[in-house]
Amino acid sequence: METILFLAHTEAxxxxxxxxxxxxxxAQELAAxxxxxPLVVGLFGGEVKLAADAIAECGAQQILAVAGAEYAxxxxxxxxxxxxxxxxxxxxTIVIAxxxxxxxxxxxxxxxxxNGRVDTHVNSITVTNDTPAATRWFYRQRMVADxxxxxxxxxxxxxxxxxxxxxxxxxxxxVENVQIVLGEVHKRTNVTGIQAPKSDEQTIRPDADLLxxxxxxxxxxxxxxxxxxxxxxxxxxxxxxxxxxxxxxSKSLVDLSGEGQxxxxxxxxxxxxxxxxxxxxxAKGLSTCCHGEEPHVVGWRFINERRxxxxxxxxxxxxxxADVVYVADAFEVLTKLNALLAEKKLVTA
Amino acid sequence: xxxxFQIVVCGGIVPDPLQTLExxxxxxxxxxxxxxxxxxxxxxxxxxxxxxxxxxxxxVPGSKVxxxxxxxxxKLQQVMMTVAQKVAFELVAVDGPASGFTDAHEAAxxxxxxxxxxxxxxxxxxLIFGGWESASRGAGATLQIIGEMLGVTDQFQxxxxxxxxxxxxxxxxxxxxxxxxxxxxxxxxxxxxxWATGYLxxxxxxxxxxxxxxxxxxxxxxxxxxxxxxAEGLKFAKVELPKQQRQTRIVKDMAADEIAKEIAEWIGxx
Ligand SMILES: Cc1cc2nc3c(=O)[nH]c(=O)nc-3n(C[C@H](O)[C@H](O)[C@H](O)COP(=O)(O)OP(=O)(O)OC[C@H]3O[C@@H](n4cnc5c(N)ncnc54)[C@H](O)[C@@H]3O)c2cc1C
Numbered sequence: 015m016e017t018i019l020f021l022a023h024t025e026a027x028x029x030x031x032x033x034x035x036x037x038x039x040x041a042q043e044l045a046a047x048x049x050x051x052p053l054v055v056g057l058f059g060g061e062v063k064l065a066a067d068a069i070a071e072c073g074a075q076q077i078l079a080v081a082g083a084e085y086a087x088x089x090x091x092x093x094x095x096x097x098x099x100x101x102x103x104x105x106x107t108i109v110i111a112x113x114x115x116x117x118x119x120x121x122x123x124x125x126x127x128x129n130g131r132v133d134t135h136v137n138s139i140t141v142t143n144d145t146p147a148a149t150r151w152f153y154r155q156r157m158v159a160d161x162x163x164x165x166x167x168x169x170x171x172x173x174x175x176x177x178x179x180x181x182x183x184x185x186x187x188x189v190e191n192v193q194i195v196l197g198e199v200h201k202r203t204n205v206t207g208i209q210a211p212k213s214d215e216q217t218i219r220p221d222a223d224l225l226x227x228x229x230x231x232x233x234x235x236x237x238x239x240x241x242x243x244x245x246x247x248x249x250x251x252x253x254x255x256x257x258x259x260x261x262x263x264s265k266s267l268v269d270l271s272g273e274g275q276x277x278x279x280x281x282x283x284x285x286x287x288x289x290x291x292x293x294x295x296x297a298k299g300l301s302t303c304c305h306g307e308e309p310h311v312v313g314w315r316f317i318n319e320r321r322x323x324x325x326x327x328x329x330x331x332x333x334x335x336a337d338v339v340y341v342a343d344a345f346e347v348l349t350k351l352n353a354l355l356a357e358k359k360l361v362t363a
Numbered sequence: 364x365x366x367x368f369q370i371v372v373c374g375g376i377v378p379d380p381l382q383t384l385e386x387x388x389x390x391x392x393x394x395x396x397x398x399x400x401x402x403x404x405x406x407x408x409x410x411x412x413x414x415x416x417x418x419x420x421x422x423v424p425g426s427k428v429x430x431x432x433x434x435x436x437x438k439l440q441q442v443m444m445t446v447a448q449k450v451a452f453e454l455v456a457v458d459g460p461a462s463g464f465t466d467a468h469e470a471a472x473x474x475x476x477x478x479x480x481x482x483x484x485x486x487x488x489x490l491i492f493g494g495w496e497s498a499s500r501g502a503g504a505t506l507q508i509i510g511e512m513l514g515v516t517d518q519f520q521x522x523x524x525x526x527x528x529x530x531x532x533x534x535x536x537x538x539x540x541x542x543x544x545x546x547x548x549x550x551x552x553x554x555x556x557x558w559a560t561g562y563l564x565x566x567x568x569x570x571x572x573x574x575x576x577x578x579x580x581x582x583x584x585x586x587x588x589x590x591x592x593x594a595e596g597l598k599f600a601k602v603e604l605p606k607q608q609r610q611t612r613i614v615k616d617m618a619a620d621e622i623a624k625e626i627a628e629w630i631g632x633x
Contacts, residue, residue: 090518115539122504159602202550209544218542290407309380334608350623
């Protein structure tokens, strides 16, 4: 038997992020698979009532909360205090939380406070003979492992897109507030704001179906012996606008921008996918002007269907990494593709 | 003028990312095939942390940078030959495994103990830097735990920038979802900063910096204490390489319009 705590923070509008509902789905399933294991919910944030009501019917034995203005901001000191108290109050042996940046920032620190162990980036949890095992990747998505732990509490952070989201009807939750006395030591840090790209430069869309990855090829000299960064920009932004795809980049391209070269203005190091970038999850990915070496390819680990456009048939993608490699000029293909997509849009509008 | 910092960068070593990795299982759990033979590099995000530390130390005179590294001594020495040429630091080495299959708690404990042995360490000036995740375990856990072990509870992860102000407070940019940054101010040291890539380019190799560093690096390696770092209580039921190979269709000699049509259809399909 385990006591399973589903732990999450609310967003500024009082709701739960989607990945939290996915983690709740995983927590529910886990509780159901180990005989006699109660599920407890622990919420923290500025306001939690709306979120608690939304998941009131999830079968939790108890809904605990740490709420108030001090917890509205994502700050280590107060978040760690809240998470620690929720873990202690629930007497959880297993804690399941979503891999939001906010939870990821504190979960490991808290695991130490409560003398537990932590696993982050968990992809799935399976149960055999009442013993849970977690699946996660090692060496930057280059090998995958199933692991079990004897220590408790065991805290797990579930990656987004790995489990079906909880979908229960809302109800009236009975929330038990857990009080914490905060001191000056908790208030040395203040969150002062969020810096977001201007809305027309917003290119990272974690929930998009499609990832469009641009490589350094877009900035290289083309057939006419010239580089065409402005055209590249028009093609890429046009494509993103038409498809609402998320934009990824190779390291080489990001580094070029960092060196102050006249390259794609909207491309930042946050776009980089791969070994030192991110490994986003999307149903499809289209790689353009990218060479696709191993450190780059790990960024595509969780992209289901992969296609690439490259002038070079010996591009790294050609060797069993993409489903289709079009040996073609990306400038030419994108001109046609954007025109086609715009036409389709007109027809459907 | 700001008070000088003592910046402790925690950075491990990882197999060169261009190497093919293969897991093998032994009595002590999984490891990499030919692990000791694989060329190693400084963990990339920790590398960014180190460059940012050096940059900050330059901006705040009197500051000092330590690089605390846990890894097999012989491998550490190899990697330090290159790293030492980048920026000035004092090495604190711990002799132990650099495997991704060791537990973050145990690695954190060894590193925290090593940090505690730094002579004259003043917590009011302490900034603990490192990569927000490693290229081996990739957990984002080690730094948080080190912070907790040293009683540092102002922590930041996915950091891209620190800007120190006149009154010793600083502003920090942390990556959050959707390509955005959270902006925070912190009253001052001590703090833990897990770095993403930051904005600095990789420093060029400077043989003079290298020579100066090597004078302290060799003795630090000789002094390196062995630490037992494993994965107690953790059982790997299975470690495997993903099925990587795809049946790639290589399309040559197709007109751009045709390719565009095919891709548009593919995008439109659910
Ligand atoms: C420690 C380390 C970490 C790394 N981490 C990462 C990482 O996190 N992410 C990452 O991406 N990389 C990473 N790399 C680098 C990686 O190995 C690759 O070198 C890099 O991603 C290649 O970038 P690229 O494809 O943009 O550029 P290039 O290798 O220059 O490839 C450009 C491609 O564009 C094609 N091209 C040019 N013009 C056209 C055209 N008109 N139409 C179609 N194709 C065209 C060319 O044929 C070429 O294949 C890392 C490397 C190291 C050593």
